[in-house]
Every structure is written in C-alpha cells, then in structure tokens.
Amino acid sequence: MIQGKDICKKFGDFQALDRASFHVPKGAVYGLVGPNGAGKSTILRHVTGIFRQDSGELLIDGEPVFENPEAKRKLTFIPDDVFYFRQANLKEMKKYYEGIYPTFDAALFDKLMDCFPAVDRKRNIRRMSKGMQKQAAFLLAISCKPELMVLDEPVDGLDPVMRRQIWNILLNAVSEENMTVLVSSHNLRELEDVCDHVGIMHHGKVILERSLSDLQESVTKLQLAFEGDEVPDITGRFEVMNDTQLGKVHTMIVKGDQRELADYLATFHPLVMDMLPLSLEEIFIYELGGENYEVKDIII
Amino acid sequence: MKSKTSLFNKTIFRKDITRFWPLWALQLVAGLLVLIAPMMSELSYMSSIHAGTDEKMSFMVTLIKNSCLSPYTMSAGIVVAVCVFLYLTRERDAYTIHSFPFTRTTLFVSHYLAGLVILLVPPVIIELLLALIAQFHGLNVIFVVMIFLLEWLIQTFFFYSLACAVVMLTGNPFMSLVIYAVLNFLAAGVHMLYSSLAELFVYGNQVGSYGYMNGETVKVLTPVYNFLRNICNNNPAVYRILQDDTRVINYKEMLQLVGSTAYYILPAILFVVAALMLYRARKLESAGDMVAFNWGRPVFRVVFVFCTSLLFALAVYELCFGTTISSYAYGRIFRIILVLVGVGTVLFYLLSNMILDRTFFIWRKTSYWRMALFAVLMMLGLVGVRDGQIGTKIPARNNITEVDVRIQFGDEDYFYQKAFLSLKDAKGIDEIYKQNKAILKYGRNLDNNSDDETRDTIEITYHFKGGKRKCIYPVESGEAVVNKLEKYLENRDDMCEMIYGEKYKEHIQRKMYVEERYTDPIEIDEEGNEEEPWGSGVLHCWSWDKSNKKQQEIRDALYEAVCKDIEAGRCDTLHMKSVNCFYVGVVNQDNDTEQVVQITEKCSETLKVLEKLGHVNYYEGQWEMSSGVVGGEGIDK
Secondary structure (H helix, E strand, O other), X not given: OEEEEEEEXXXXXXXXXXXXXXXXOOOOEEEEEOOOOOOHXXXXXXXXXXXXXXXXXXXXXXXXXXXXXXXXXXXXXXXXXXXXXXXXXXXXXXXXXXXXXXXXOHHHHHHHHOOOOOOOOOOEHHHOOHHHHHHHHHHHHHHOOOOEEEEEOOOOOOOHHHHHHHHHHHHHHHHHHOOEEEEXXXXXXXXXXXXXXXXXXXXXXXXXXXXXXXXXXXXXXXXXXXXXXXXXXXXXXXXXXXXXXEOOXXXXXXXXXXXXXXXXXXXXXXXXXXXXXXXXXXXXXXXXXOOXXXXXXXXX | OOOXXXXXXXXXXXXXXXXXXXXXXXXXXXHHHHHHHHHHHHHHHHHHOOOOHXXXXXXXXHXXXXXXXXXXXXXXXXXXXXXXXXXXXXXXXXXXXXXXXXXXXXXXXXXXXXXXXXXXXXXXXXXXXXXXXXXXXXXXXXXXXXXXXXXXXXXXXXXXXXXXXXXXXXXXXXXXXXXXXXXXXXXXXXXXXXXXXXXXXXXXXXXXXXXXXXXXXHHHOOHHHHHHHHHHHOOOOOEEEOOOOOEEEOHHHHHHHHHOOHHHHHHHHHHHHHHHHHHHHOOHXXXXXXXXXXXXXXXXXHXXXXXXXXXXXXXXXXXXXXXXXXXXXXXXXXXXXXXHHHHHHHHHHHHHHHHHHOOOOOOOOOOHHHHHHHHHHHHHHHHHXXXXXXXXXXXXXXXXXXXXXXXXXXXXXXXXXXXXXXXXXXXXXHXXXXXHHHHHHHHHHOOOOOOOOOOOEEEEEEEEOOEEEEEEEEOOXXXXXXXXXXXXXXXXXXXXXXXXXXXXXXXXXXXXXXXXXXXXXXXXXXXXXXXXXXXXXEEEEEEEEOOOHHHHHHHHHHHHHHHHXXXXXXXXXXXXXXXXXXXXXXXXXXXXXXXXXEEOOOOHHHHHHHHHHOOOEEEOOEEEEOOEEOOOOOXXX
16 A cells, blocks of 8 residues: 655754655554654655655555645545644534545544544534544544545544544454554554554664564563573574573563574473563564663663 | 646635635725725715715725725735745644645645635725715716726735745745845835945945935835835826816726736736745745745845845944944944944844744854855945945946036035036046046045035936936035036036036027025124024026017027126036025926026126016116125015
8 A cells, every 4th residue: 555665854954764665555554653753753744745755755556645636535644733724613624624535424424423422513623622633633534434544643642432432443444444554653552452564663764564463473572491590592593682680580582483482492491481472562662772772771 | 536637626715715704804894994984974075065076086086096005915915825825834734734635736726816815805895885885976986996906906916926925935924924025125125225324435325316216126126115106106197188178087097007017917927936836846844944945044144134234234333323423434434334244244144043043052053154254245345335346336438428417515404506517528528537536536535524514515427328327426615626626617618508408509499587586694693603594595587488589589688698607707607606696597398497507796797688677776886686686695675
C-alpha cells in the first residue's frame, strides 16, 4: 500500500529524515514507533502529501502522493493536534468532509455517532475537550471510508473505554474493508495489541521494520543459571543485546532464532533455562539501546 | 467523481464565504453608515429645499466617486487575503488542509476567488442600493455606479492580488501586514528617506522643491496614492456643457478616468500568477516563519536594514543634532550621518536576524563579516551620494540642451522676488556648467557654523533628452562663486530674451501685464535692528491682450522700454528688491504668467511708458504710484 524509499528531509540544518525506507502492506496495521524527534510525524506528513521530500520516493498504491489528489483521496489523516474551523460544529464539519471526500458515508457517520455519545453534533468543536475533539476527528475520518488511515497519536487524551472503542472500530474496518492503518504512537503496550507490523525509527531512519510476530520471535529474553560461575560465551554465534546478573541467574536479551538458541544452550546443561516472550516496549528499549539511546541509571 | 484537473472546489469556496461572514457584514454596515445614510439624509434635505435635479445629480456623482476609496480597498485587500490564507500561518491548520485531496492550485484558486467575492459583493450591493434609492428620488445614476464599480474592481483586483502574493511570501500574519504596507509605500518611503537625508549633507540636493511624491515612478509605484490622486484630485467634470447650454453627465470623461488606472490590471495578473507559483513552491514547514522562503531572508534583511538604518540616522540626527548644527555645516553633518548610518546598519542587521529567527539570541548565528560588509557598503553609498556619483549627479555636459537658472531670495518668513533665466546657447550652458561644478566644490568643503537662516538659493535646471534635473544650491550672502555666476549672467546681451524666453515676442503678442506692488516699511526696533516688513502684495494689475491695435502698441512700447532699461543696467534682474515697484510680465499661450522684470525708480524708460498710461506720476524728482513712491516702502496713506 505504502512504499517509502530513501526519503530525505531537511529542516534548515536539521536532518529530519535520513534515507528512511519502509513498506506498509495492504490491510496491515503498521505501528511506527521511535523516540521523540525520530521523524515519525515527519514521515506521516510525507505519507499524507503535506510535505514534499527532498529526495527519495514515496508511493501509495504505486502513485506518488504529493500534489496527487487521486492518491490522497484514498487516505484520511488524524494529526496529533486536530484542526477544526473556528466556530464549526460537528454537523458543519461533516458537511465539509462530505464535500471533500466523495466516499464519505453519512449513514456510517450517523451509525457511529452512537458509539461516541459524549460528542455533541451542535456544539462548537473547538470548545470540546481534547479527547472529544479526537473522537470527532476519528468519526469524520472513518466515515470517509478510506483505504488508508494515517494516525498520529490517535488515542492520546482518550479515556480507556474510548480507546478500546476506537481500536475496535478500526480493527473492524481493517478486517471488513481491508483498510490499511499507519499509526504512530508512544503507547507501545497498546500498539502491541493492535499492530501486525512495526517500524522503529531513530535519527530519521527506519532502523528496524518487521511483522510484530517476526520481531518478537527474533529477540528472546533468557533466564539462565549454571552450576559454576562461568557462563558459556555465546556472543560468537548470537547477538547479545543485554546481559544482567543477579546471583547465579543471568538475564539476557539475545537476537537470533529461538530454536537454534535453545538447542545451543542446552549443550551446556544449564541448571535453569527459561525463554520468556519479549514485549514491544522491551524490544524498543533494547533495540534503541544499541543505537546509543539507552535508559541511563542516574542516582539523584 | 471530481475531475483530476479541477482547479476549483466549491466546498472550500463555500466554506470561506460562510465562515468569514463578519467581513461581509462589516463592509455592508460600513457602506450603509458611510454612504446610504448620508445620501438619504442629503437627498431628503435637497428635496425639502426644492433643489434642482442637476444639483442632486452632482451630489450623487461626487458621492459615488468618493465611495471608491483607495485606502479602504488597500486595507480590505490585505485583511481578506490574510483571513482566507490564514491556515498557511499555523502548522496545525496548514497540515490538515493540505492532507485533503486537493492540489495546491485548487486550494489557491478556491480561496482566492472566495476572497475576491468577499471583497467585491458588498460594494456591489451597496452601490446598487444607492442607485436604487437615487432612482426612487428620480435620479438615474446606474451608469455612474457601473463606471465607478469598474474602478473599484480594478483597485480591489490589484490590491488583493498584491496582498495574496505578500501572504505567500511569509508564514506570519503580522509580517504579511508589515510587508504589504511597506511594499505599497516602498518607493515613496525610500525616496522620502533618501531625499530627507541627502538634503542634510549634499550641497545642491535636487529634490527639495520637487516634493517627495512628484516623481512619476514614485507615483506609479505607490498605487494607493496614484489611485487616490487619479480619482479624487483630478476631479472630472461631472457635466459636459453643450453648445445650446444644456448640461449632460460626462460619462466619457469618467470612463477615461477609470481607464487611466486600468494599467494596474497587468501587474495584478502577474501578482496572482506569482502568488500561485509561490504557493506551489512553498514549504509547509514554514508555517509561522517570518519569511516562507530561504531566498526571502536576505531580501527582507537588505530592504529592512536599508530603510531602517536611513530612518534611524535621520531621526537621531533631527532629535539630537538638528537644532544645534548649522545647516551650512555640510562636512560635519555628513560625518555624523555617516556614523549614524553605520551604527544603524549594525543595529538593524541584528534586529532583522532577531525578527527572522524570532529570538533575541542570534549572536552565534549572525554572520558578522556580512554585517560589517553591509555597513561598509551603506557608508560607501553615502559617500557616493555626497560626491555626486549616486542620485545627485549633474548630467553629462554633452546631453544638456538647455539650462534654466533661477535665483531666489528670502528667509523663513518671506520668499522675495525671483529671477528666472533660460540659456540655450552652448557658451552659456558651458559657463553655467562650469559655475555649477565650482558651486559643488565650494559646497562640499563648506563646514561652518553660520547662523544665517536665509533661504537664498540658486536653482539650476538642466534639460536633456528624456527629462530634466534640478539642483538647488543654498548660498550664503556674498559667496564668491555665486557672485561670479551673477556677473556672467548680468553681462549677457540677450538678457531680455533669456528672461522672457525664446518665444518672448510671441508671448508679448498675446498678453503683457503690469502689476503695482507695495511693500510695508522696514521698521527699526528698540535695539536699532531692522525688522522684516509686515507684508507685501499686489495693489493693481493691468494687462493688454491682442484684442486691438492700440493694445498692441502699448505692449510693444512697454517691451521696448523694459529692454532699454535692462540693456542700460537699470534693471537689476537678479536682485529684485523688497520695495514699492512694478512688475512687467508676459502671459504665455497656456495663460500662465511667465517671467517678470522688476521696475524700480531707476528704470526710467519703462516708468515713462507707465506714466503715459497713467499708472505713475513724476513729481519733484520722484516717481509716485498709488501705493507710494517707487523704490520706497509702504503704502502712502
């Protein structure tokens, strides 16, 4: 659905995107994660045709998106900071979206209004709370029945019920309509529940991009204990991202094939060997730790 | 399905029209208050005093004409442009609007047209309402309304297009207003700044008496002034008087008037195209920035620093030194201005960086060598202005075809008599040119603290192909170079011809006149100082035109007598005195008075002719006129 290749973007002296490449398959829920200032929002603004890349290529269904209404008509965008016309209420915004998107489904809009009881059609949207503004933005965007939804921190400011509500509607659209979702968020626990693909960004680059299951399988958290103090050196065969020791128990984050790792370690006859699933948050932290973005232990 | 190449989107257009309803409402209310209400009141009053239709029509036409007010169209243009493109100045708004499925061209065209409609429809409604009410009073002003609506359309189109181009240049609404205002008055402002400053330190700055807005380029490049001048100052005749004395409204002249501003349509179109190109090239990340394009930063900086540093130098000089330094201390004034411009350039260079980067902390980012270079260039420019290489340069001798010399005497309160000579012969032009260079050299080195506040000036106007250049030199009394120039002029045999011009005989054939002038006596105060006379003026004026042979004879006799007096050196053509006297002058074909010669008690030949005409009597060795003794002071009561 989206193909980004070597995208570069500079803001003055600051290199916001540095040969960023990524690929979002059709029907995927793609989570874009990364530290602050990594370039997530910038990449989303390229995907939505707001920014023109300095170099590189960005295609939606094989077509460049910048200044291409046909490509842009396939997508809707919910930015982190949602814009509404001054004095406008939801009814007026709906009318505006109807005029812009030929695919706007008024019936769907009315149907979905029931899911967001707090949103008043006749109230000035700008006077609503941030969460309610987000709900209104989601309502408008999903009612356009887009092929691609681009969301920047979509559930930021929403209560847990509304978060679940929005994800439910989104995932339903993904399964029913084969809609593609590109989402950027810092809430990795939540993304882990909904995303099937993940891209990790750092310093304007997509440093890692994989399906979530592949990602989780490729990184393993091990708890090992051996009879003596010596621990076999596995760094020659596997990439050890982290190694901590508490008594005789070593906790290691290791990159590599889980089965191969298990077989290899079994040859050393460990007293204890547990292979634990790694959360997206842990993968994120350990991956960026390798990029000099680790959590520092500071005692104040 | 919308066309891929659609340039217009009615949803955007409609939204702009509806969301900016206050702009409509304000214009309509203003129109009702400023035009409709006074019109109804005045027409009712006119009806009550049974005023004639002509009078009512005259009032209506003036009202309609004045309703097309350039400062209003100029201000409305930028307000509407900023409003309809306000989304470009806020990141959130810009990003959302540009994520919608439109090209930038569609966005621009739709917003632009919405703005144009917002600007044009209220005046159309008001003017048509005006025509309707006038019709109710039995006055048909629909054609007049149409003509001035056309003028309104031209003005609005121009100002709004310029405003849109300006809005595209910046990412900040306040900056849009500033740049727009500056652009509209840039030519006049720079001209004024330059002239005011140059006047202080350039001896013989030629701008003085021209005024700041008199240059044709300055006028054209100051559209609001040009429109205003065209519509309001060049008051067109509302009526045309026919042979049979009937009066009809002069539509043709009104249309010509509107048509003369139509050349602003082309720049307006260019501004629209420029605005569109800028929009398409614009980087949205510049939302909120003072200047939306990287190339715009140095342009902004140069214009800003150039104008503000000159303004700074002028203001500081006038505030701190203006009252203490003699205006003849050209050398000292120049050194002060030079330092002030240098300091101003540095200060405003830094300030420009602060504005562009929206921070006070620009010290590390500032390119100091560029700043220094700029300051040096500005100062070199000033040196160039002083030395005549820039701006005030007198034309090359080869190009000069004619020279006019005007010598003027006066002080703060009075401007006395003028002498005006026109030289066309190569020898004469050479001499004036040589003297001019000497005057310049004298002035450049002049650096004294004289308190002499006289306004004695020598004005030299060079005529050359394609224009003329005027240099005005203030002179101190008794200045050697000026004396030399005067001596040369006085010794010329063709003084009469020079005074009355090449076609003087033709002028004399047409009309010659004599003015009897009086001057109040000079009084001596308690300390024995002479006080300036209270007043002077014309008591009588007689003229003789080509109506009959007798008048022709009088004109010829007068002319011959004046010539004899000049040739005999009895007329001091360059140093007219503030005394009771006669002026003898000619009137040219355009009915403008031309040069005059002062007739004092020494000009016996002319006085004899005037005696024959009964305007003066010779009695006991004095020539007596109705205002007293010729050559004396005050009115004989």
